[in-house]
Amino acid sequence: MGPPSSPLLSVKHVVPPARPGAVVRQRLYDRLRAAQDARLCVVVAPAGWGKTTVLALWAREPEQRPRTAWVSLDASDDEPVRFWTYVLTALRGVDPQVGKRALAALSAPAVEPVAVALPLLINDLAATSGRYVLVLDDVHVLHDRRVWEALEFLVTYLPESLRVVMAARADPALPLARLRARGQLTELRAADLRFTLEESTALVAAVGGVRLPPSSSTQLWERTEGWAVGLQLAALSVRGSDQPEAAVSRLRGDDRHILDYLATEVLDALEPVERDLLVRTSVLDRLSGSLCDAVLGRSGSAEILRHVEDVNLFVAALDPGRRWYRCHSLLRDVLRRELETTHPDAVPSLLGRAADWYAAEDRMDEAARLLIAAGDVDGAMDLLRTSQAWFFESGAAAVYLQLGEEAVSSGGAADAEVFVMLAYAAVLSGRFDRARHWCDAADLLVEDRTPSIDGWLSARACLLTMRAAYGHEEGDRSAADLVEGGRAVHLETDPALPGYVLARAALASAHMRAERYGDAVALLNEAWQHPARALLPTPALLQTAGLLALNLLQVGAAEAAREVCAEVAAPADAVEHAWGEAAAASVAWLRLVEGRLARSDGDLVFARRRLRRAVELAEVWGRDVELVRALSSLAEVQLAAGDRQAAREAATRAREVADAAPIRRLAAAELQAVETRLGRGAVRAARRLGRLHEELTDRELSVLQAFSGPATQREVSAALFLSVNTVKGYTKSLYRKLGASSRRDAVERGRALGLV
Incomplete structure (x- = not known):
């Protein structure tokens, strides 16, 4: 139901193991423990101040270990679905009951999944009796506005069961001033992370294997100003030296000298094979033995990585099994600078080999990302064209959309099939604005003879179907939908393919918007009889069934509508159970029809339950017409049950939606009818004012x-x-x-x- 598993997925959730010579810093652990009374704790300092080390050691304390969900972030996580997949998976690692429904909701098609997943997560957290901490390391790599909006929403409504800790090089894009003023923020900054003289002395002794005289310890501490990286370098410089005081005196504490020191003292101490490995793999965020072997065209990389970590040369293992490693960012900067100086033309080929390795490991998202970084955007486009099924079948449509847009913006050649698939990925991701954009872009490239797309006789028919269904704003829809849908039906003539059913469903939807319900029923009835419907993805099958049932109800064929609902009842219930409100696009029409049928049967209890659900689903789906119709139907049922107050409230909400956005004539007529029955002057009931019990954010x-x-x-x-x-x-x-x-x-x- 979620994005595919990966060799990096698990390691991102592992609290990094303690590095050799790590110093216990109890004063900081006490601050972090006290921070659990605040919603948010931020640990903000430049590179090299030991943010990750402090948090990792704290998280590994016995009282924290079973309760801490950890996510190590990198630039590839700057996409909402991918980011929240990692977060929810980490939380489920500490409590399997937290985030299960939210994680499933992320893969639901045709809605904005995070908007559904977050409320589900907050509800789970509110219901649990546990107390947990979520650590997000390196949040400065996140820039997507939607990610930060969702994080702000989470922090704003965070239940007592969870506290969030963020480590970053700069302040997170959150309302820190508001949280600070309300006592909901704890902050650790560079001044707090600065090593004390005692901690500095302990670090040098642990890493360097020598205890400096007090004067040299004080001199070192003052020169580095307690900066973790500077102290680490000093410890390495005195290790094995017969004149440790002289080694200390050569170290300066500013960034430029630290980088020079890394280049001369640390790298020069490496064996040639070790230096070559680290320099040429500096293009990668994470390293493993087999990945490095593939990139370098050699063997034995795992042993080299293990050795450089053992001697504490700024390479740290990311998991207890020591399969994955990461270079310290400052060392990586130095290594990358050396690579660009000594092998300026090697970067693209190194990244390309890494992409090949990821592709062989069935990680097409990482492979495409590396091809784009290598400048091989045409190769990335080829990969996206041939790996569509991998992305869509694993719930990674949002990642496909992100990578495709990045490849195109980087100069990738226009590709008709990829553009059509980008429109499809946008539909699955609930990004209908981008669906319209990519439909327009593909329209310039796709010809009637363009090679077909899997499941379709015609690529043009696939594009026309998406355009007819999603290619226009609700208020802008016109006869163009009928023309586009009609052309798709004309081109899609093979009843054995799912495209045959989907094209007719899109044209039927256009007929429904044009109030030609008989034409819609004729098309859908014919398509519904063909075995190709069994090849449809379950969400598309349910949406087609809902569309058919809704139109059957409109032409007075209530029993036929009931039969369609009964035929898909089991998969509809299963999808809604798995995805919750994120199943909106799949089952909203079915729930509306079921509610109306129950109303006609006189079963007001079931009708009210189904129509309330239809209202919730229409809100998530973002379809104003369906929302007005569901609210109007609910008002009718409430009125029939004798609850005029509830009927007025439902009608008032429907009127508000109808006044704020253009809706079709049928929905307006249904609303007007229920308002008339309620009485014009009583559509809105006055509510008794009371004291505000909970402060607004x-x-x-x-x-x-x-x-x-x-x-x-x-x-x-x-x-x-x-x-x-x-x-x-x-x-x-x-x-x-x-x-x-x-x-x-x-x-x-x-x-x-x-x-x-």
């Missing part, structure tokens, strides 16, 4: 104040530099705190409380 207050104007939710999200789904998350919490059921309700309560 800064973000919630900003959203509330923005809602007091005429801006739509999308305009509010743009003004606040947030995604629409993030605004929805804050809105849901805002309504709960204010006891409101609609935007207008929330603004009125905010005004009464002096918040607006």
